[in-house]
Amino acid sequence: MARERLEIEAPEVAVHLDAQDPESLRRLVLEACQRASTVRTDHEPLVDLALSQLVRGTPDDNLARKLEELAERTDDRYLTAQEAADPNWATLFRSARLASALSLALREQTRSSVLNSIYEAAHASPDTAAFYRDLLL
16 A cells, blocks of 8 residues: 555654544644645635635535646746746745645545645645644644
8 A cells, every 4th residue: 555645754643643533633634734824825815715615624626626726837836946046946835835735635534635735734834844743732
């Protein structure tokens, strides 16, 4: 069975998440996405809408698809910026990770969507280790 990226990068976080009930997982995903949303983005209205939807706890496949497309476009932008040695590439990278985290969080809750959403949210942060540590406190 393939392991999720979070299980490889932070196995203790994955173990902690596996021990949670569905409502606790929903709250942890919401908290992770809210923390990640402090990243400056150029698509705030979509982020705000996604966070509002997460607070309500209702999956939204249409919004999730829009965020997935946004993540893909922003990934392209960050890669182009990185190749051009543009110092803004890291901000674009974190914006893409935030869009990806929100997209995954808005889908039907599965183990994979939870682990991947939290992994992506952590990578929207400049310090993933601190992000994971703070999430588990």
